Amino acid sequence: MSFLHNYIYYFGAFGLIFIGLYIILVKRNLIKIIIGLSILETGVNLFLVSIGYISSGTAPIFSRPEVEAARMVDPVPQALVLTAIVIGVAVLALALSLTIRVYRHFGTLNLRKIKEQRW
C-alpha cells in the first residue's frame, strides 16, 4: 500500500499519458485527437511536477527561518512545467485553428474521409 502511496502521482501521470496516446491512435475525429493531445500534455506536465514534489513540502522561498531547505519542493521542474504549458497552449491553439480550416475545406472532421495526400 505504501508503494502505491509513494508513487501515486507517477501512476496518475503515466495513466494520463497512455490515455492520451490511446485517444490519438484510435479516434478518427480531429477534435477528439486534439483532446487526446491535450490529455497527453497534461500527463507529461503532471509527471514533471511530481519529480520535484515532496510530500507536505512548501514553496522554495527563504522568507521564514523555521522552514528548512530539505522541506522545500524542487523549483526547477515547476519552471519546466510553466514553459511546457505555454508551449502546449501554442500547439493546441494552432491545432484548433487548423481544424477550423480543415472543416471549411473538407466539410468533415473525420480523418478517414480526408485523404487527398497519400504515398
Place this chain on the structure above:
Amino acid sequence: MVNPILLIAVPLGLAFALPLFGLLSKKLVKYIPVLALLFNLVVSLILLPRVLERPIQVFIGGFSPPFCINLVAGPVGIIFAALISLVGLLVSVYSIDYIREGPREKYHVLYLLLLTGATGVVLTGDIFNLFVFFEILCISSYALVAYPGDKPAIESAIKYLIQGAVGSSLALIGVGLLYGLFGTLNMADIAGRITSVKPISVFVPLALMITGFGVEAAIFPLNSWLPDAHSSAPSSISAILSGIAIEVGLYAVVRVTFTVFGASSIFMFLTFLGILTLLIGEMCAFSQTNIKRMLAYSSIGQIGLILFALTIATPYGVTGGLFQLISHTLAKALLFLSAGYMIYRAGSMDISTFKGMGKKMPLTSLAFTIGAFSLVGLPPFAGFPGKFLIVRAALAEETTLFTVLIGLALLGTVIEGAYFFRVVQIIYFKEGTAGRRKEAPLAALIPIFILMTLIIVIGIYPGLVTTLLNSAASELLNRFGYIRSVLG
C-alpha cells in the same frame, strides 16, 4: 569579442519587432529577415576560426554550469549556425519576390522564428532548452506549412502538427526522466554522470528522446508527415524544411546519442535504420510524378544516408556524414528554389509538364540540373566528395556487414540517379509547347546563382570544408572533451 548569444537574440528580437516595422512601411518588412540573417552569417563566420581553437561558453545569468542555462559554441554548433544563416539568408532573398499572396508579415515573422529555433537547438548546452528551441522550430514550421491555406496545405499541416506534437511530448518525458535520475539539465553534467546508473534506466529516456526528435528528423518509420508537408508548403519553405529543419532534427538525435548518452551500443541499430530510411525514401521517390513530392522523398533518402554515415562513429564516417549534410542542404535548397519558379511557369507540379523547360528558362533549368547532379554525387559537384568519404569510411571498417550496407547505400544512389536523370531528360530533351524565354526574377536568380557557385567550389576544393568538419567530428566523438570544456 562577439558573443554567440547574439546569434539567437538578434533574429528573435527582430522577429517580434517586425510587425512594428510593418506599421512604418509595408515594403520594409520583407527586408528584415535578410538583414537579421546577414548579421548572423557575419557573426558566425567571425566566430568560426575562434571556436576551432577552443569552444566558447556562454553562461546565462552569471552562474557557472551546471546551475545555469549555457550555450556551447563549439565547432559543430558554429558550423551548423553558419549553414543555417547562409541558407536562411539566400532563401529570404528569394522570398522577397516569391511570397506575394497571403499575410506576408506573418510569413516573415514565422520564418525568422523558425531559423532562431534552429540556431538555438545547435548552440544550446542545456537539454530542456534544446527542447524549447526545438518547439519554436516545430511550431513555426507547422504554421508555415499551412501558409498557402489551400486544401493540401491545411491537411498536411494538421498531420505534421499531430505527429510533431506527440513526438515532442515523448521527448519531454525523456527530459523529465533524465532530470529525475540526475537532478540536472546540463547536457555535459548529465553526460558525466550517465555511467553512474544502471544502463536499463537510461535506456527508456534514450528511446523516448530518439523517437521524439526522430519525428522531426524523419527517420523511418517516423517520416510519413514529410512528403505531404514538404510538397504542399511554399517552395521557399520546402527549401528551408528540407535543407535545415530535418538536419536540425538529426543534429538533436546525434547530439543526444553521441554526447549525452554516449550510447555506442545502439549505433548499429541506427545504422540499420539509416540504410532502411535511405532505401525506402529513394524507392518512393522513384515512383513519384509530382516534382516536389519526389524531392521530399529524396530528402528522406539523404537523411538516411547521413544517419548511416554518422553512426559508423569513426572520424572518417562522421566527417563524411557532416560533409554529406552540408552538400545536401545546399543542393536541396537549390533544387527547391529552382523548382519553385519552374512550377510557377509550368502551372503544375507534374514532372511531365516540364517539357522544353530547358529552352524556356535556361538558367533555372541549369541550376536544377546542377543541384540534381550534386545530389546524385557526380564530380565536380559537392555531392561527390561527400559520398566518396562515406564509402571510404564504410570500407575502412573492413567487415562484411559494412561492405554489404554500403553496397545497399550505393544501390540507393543508383535509384536516385535514375529519377533525377529522368527529370533532367524531360527538361532538356523533350519537345514542349513553344513558349517565350522568360527567366525567374532577379531576386530569385541571385540566391540560385550563389548556391550553384558554392556547390561547384566545394566540389572542386573539398578541403575548404573538410578541415572544419574534422574538428566538428572530433567534438562529436570525444564526449569527455565536451564535458571538460563545459564543466572545466
